Amino acid sequence: MTKMTPSEAFVETLVAEGITNTFGIVGSAYMDALDLFPTAGIRFISVAHEQAAAHAADGYARVTGRPQTCIAQNGPGAANFISAITAAFWAHSPVVAITPETGSMGIGTGGFQELDQMPWFEKCTKYQVRVNRPERMAELTRRCFYMAKLLSGPAQLNIPRDFFYGDIDCEIYRSGDVNYGSGPEEQIKKAAELLARAKNPVILSGGGVSMADAIDEVKALAEFLTAPVVNTYLHNDTFPAAHELAVGPIGYCGSKAAMRCIAKADAVLALGTRLGPFGTLPQYDIDYWPKTAKLIQVDIDGTQLGVSKKIDLGVVADAREFALQLLKALKAVDGDRKKDAARLADIAKEKAVWKEELDSWSSTNKLMHPRRFIKELTDAIPDGSIVATDIGNNSSICNSYLKFTGPRQHISALSWGNCGFAYGAAMGAKIGAPDTPVFALQGDGAYGISGLSEVMTAVREDIPVIAVVFNNHEWGAEKKNQIDFFKSRFVGADLLMNPDYAQLAKDMGAVGFKVEDYADVKDVVREAVKCGKAAVINAVIEGGEKVLAEPFRRDAFKPAVRHLPKYRHLSAV
Ligand SMILES: Cc1ncc(C[n+]2csc(CCOP(=O)(O)OP(=O)(O)O)c2C)c(N)n1
Ligand SMILES: [Mg+2]
Numbered sequence: 266m267t268k269m270t271p272s273e274a275f276v277e278t279l280v281a282e283g284i285t286n287t288f289g290i291v292g293s294a295y296m297d298a299l300d301l302f303p304t305a306g307i308r309f310i311s312v313a314h315e316q317a318a319a320h321a322a323d324g325y326a327r328v329t330g331r332p333q334t335c336i337a338q339n340g341p342g343a344a345n346f347i348s349a350i351t352a353a354f355w356a357h358s359p360v361v362a363i364t365p366e367t368g369s370m371g372i373g374t375g376g377f378q379e380l381d382q383m384p385w386f387e388k389c390t391k392y393q394v395r396v397n398r399p400e401r402m403a404e405l406t407r408r409c410f411y412m413a414k415l416l417s418g419p420a421q422l423n424i425p426r427d428f429f430y431g432d433i434d435c436e437i438y439r440s441g442d443v444n445y446g447s448g449p450e451e452q453i454k455k456a457a458e459l460l461a462r463a464k465n466p467v468i469l470s471g472g473g474v475s476m477a478d479a480i481d482e483v484k485a486l487a488e489f490l491t492a493p494v495v496n497t498y499l500h501n502d503t504f505p506a507a508h509e510l511a512v513g514p515i516g517y518c519g520s521k522a523a524m525r526c527i528a529k530a531d532a533v534l535a536l537g538t539r540l541g542p543f544g545t546l547p548q549y550d551i552d553y554w555p556k557t558a559k560l561i562q563v564d565i566d567g568t569q570l571g572v573s574k575k576i577d578l579g580v581v582a583d584a585r586e587f588a589l590q591l592l593k594a595l596k597a598v599d600g601d602r603k604k605d606a607a608r609l610a611d612i613a614k615e616k617a618v619w620k621e622e623l624d625s626w627s628s629t630n631k632l633m634h635p636r637r638f639i640k641e642l643t644d645a646i647p648d649g650s651i652v653a654t655d656i657g658n659n660s661s662i663c664n665s666y667l668k669f670t671g672p673r674q675h676i677s678a679l680s681w682g683n684c685g686f687a688y689g690a691a692m693g694a695k696i697g698a699p700d701t702p703v704f705a706l707q708g709d710g711a712y713g714i715s716g717l718s719e720v721m722t723a724v725r726e727d728i729p730v731i732a733v734v735f736n737n738h739e740w741g742a743e744k745k746n747q748i749d750f751f752k753s754r755f756v757g758a759d760l761l762m763n764p765d766y767a768q769l770a771k772d773m774g775a776v777g778f779k780v781e782d783y784a785d786v787k788d789v790v791r792e793a794v795k796c797g798k799a800a801v802i803n804a805v806i807e808g809g810e811k812v813l814a815e816p817f818r819r820d821a822f823k824p825a826v827r828h829l830p831k832y833r834h835l836s837a838v
Pocket of ligand 1: 656658659660684685707708711714737739742743
């Protein structure tokens, strides 16, 4: 036991947990601890809005595979975390949100910046703790890191601000590691038998595969089974796109090849995925989910097994460990299995058909048709880059085009679907992978929510991310709904008077590029990567009815019914 202050215990525990960077906005509530950060070797990255701090911690955690932190002033600062922490929750990303709060003697009195922060974070964290005595600072800080790893999601460390002060005796050490292992032997055997019997086994590779660094193991499994590998929604990095068995992602704006391949499955191995319902909805009028196929679901989060689909086998396991043992078990039951040439040919055919169709959609020479621009952009992004994608029509169109070489490269908003995700996440990703080009792909609307102001952060903190702003002068994804379901009556869907984001970037000290011709895209991307500074590419693209992709939620709309005479003209029926 060593005598120290709770601030020292807190900071020393962060150091023991490997924290070298944290994101936030300076605040009096934790200033006594903040003062120690530089000496402790912790860089405090000062952002423009706490939402970006939490997205950055999330992006950093996804790229490094280790818990990362954000910290905020009590009340309004902590409240600004909420949307981003929820994104991390659904991404199973181990973010430790540090929320100093009102002093312990003032809780419940309605003092300055008072917020009951525990219920606020209850539904978006996997674990919460309020430090209830200063003596427990190190223990409960450490606990948050352990729980974030164990439950693979955000943890909240809530600290009454007066508990940073005093003298305590404590011991500093690192929390334990977590490994879910391969699952019970009989389940592995059952999975092997099920897959060995199948004529058309398909592997559905989820975020857990990327998080467990299980690509090689999935590759070996897929090759043994001659099984096409489908990525789950917005997890395009869970299998190398160049592999002959890679067929791309299902879900919104995904790959028709993936959808057609999984539709033919008589057994699906869903690895490292909760099978989120939005990610398996019909798309392009293809109702691809194979309802009669045997379904094996493997995830470290047992609470998610069988939630959205009826499963034949649910295994709580680490994707990598499970895949390793499954291959051994498959070899034991089906050792003579040969490469299935007919299936390989079918997969190649489906991929060729989809490529041809997508190319035909993207081959217009009309200046700055979004698909043509996005094709040029995704071709120009160097192999191995990390790409953070936002939510919007154009960032979703990217799902059809984005190809990755390895895990932890596609950092997306997933089914939390919040506009304003990408820039903060990209900043965190860049901190985690400083030698890798990192892109943030955002619509003009999303960029305005959280992007534009964070360029100041990237400049100030020298975080050279490359933002691409799809500047179509509209909240395109929502405008598409108004086109399809409200006879093009636009309310709040236009973004007129957009500034020149390239010029604005320059004014903020970043490098700015304006692209109005797809022929310039490759050069601009090359320049942006080369410049080594925060860069913004203002891509002025077409918008509107002719170019917008399918709406997100066709499934959820009903014809507009208006009974009152004053609204009758707005009725669709
Ligand atoms: C925080 C948040 N607010 C609102 C929405 C609803 N929404 C979904 S997509 C979208 C439009 C996005 O527009 P933009 O970023 O310009 O991209 P575009 O669709 O034009 O490509 C909106 C407003 C959301 N998903 N998240
Ligand atoms: Mg837009």
